Amino acid sequence: MIHKEGRTLLFVLLIIFSGINYAIAYFLPSEEFILQLVMAVCLVLYLLVLQFFRNPTRKVDNISDNLIIAPADGKVVVIEDAEESEYFNDKRKQISIFMSPINVHVNRMPISGIIQYFKYHQGKYLVAWHPKSSTENERTTTVVKTANGTEVLFRQIAGAVARRIKWYIKEKQKLVQGEEFGFIKFGSRVDLFLPLDAKIKVNIDDKTVGGKTVIAELK
Numbered sequence: 001m002i003h004k005e006g007r008t009l010l011f012v013l014l015i016i017f018s019g020i021n022y023a024i025a026y027f028l029p030s031e032e033f034i035l036q037l038v039m040a041v042c043l044v045l046y047l048l049v050l051q052f053f054r055n056p057t058r059k060v061d062n063i064s065d066n067l068i069i070a071p072a073d074g075k076v077v078v079i080e081d082a083e084e085s086e087y088f089n090d091k092r093k094q095i096s097i098f099m100s101p102i103n104v105h106v107n108r109m110p111i112s113g114i115i116q117y118f119k120y121h122q123g124k125y126l127v128a129w130h131p132k133s134s135t136e137n138e139r140t141t142t143v144v145k146t147a148n149g150t151e152v153l154f155r156q157i158a159g160a161v162a163r164r165i166k167w168y169i170k171e172k173q174k175l176v177q178g179e180e181f182g183f184i185k186f187g188s189r190v191d192l193f194l195p196l197d198a199k200i201k202v203n204i205d206d207k208t209v210g211g212k213t214v215i216a217e218l219k
Contacts, residue, residue, distance in 0.1 A: 113152070
């Protein structure tokens, strides 16, 4: 299944690549090698973009009020105690997941609850693994309040390549664990800020599957 964020782009690319190949075939009919080379390059580029916008169907096996699941496909790059200065203004357990261009870029709810806070921030485009990308890059910040009253903050962060963040949520909206809440185009990152007593279930460099991998357990 192709994500809605990529359908227009894929259609435009199909027209452009078809036009390029038609022009070469029309104006350079004797240059068969050039035509085959250009066709191969266009096909590879198109397939790369196509795989980026794939949107696999995923269902949380057992929705839980105390388990945090991965909000994105990618690799765990940060697990540390960090100061969260936008909403909590105290120390939290931070887990960051880096999404490369080959990962699925759909963002999914890490836990069920009501959106207590949402804000979009314009910003820089530092590489997604840069320590300051969490506070200086283009980003969104969302806080969800769970059924037991615990608040969890998660942040979509644009990278050096990703320059467009999409979100489909608003304050006071109730969402279910695993439900899609956004999308980031090309390489990017998602940060989670959890209570300090949360039990972390992943390690640095672990691969995550959005909507499936258990990241932490809340007490």
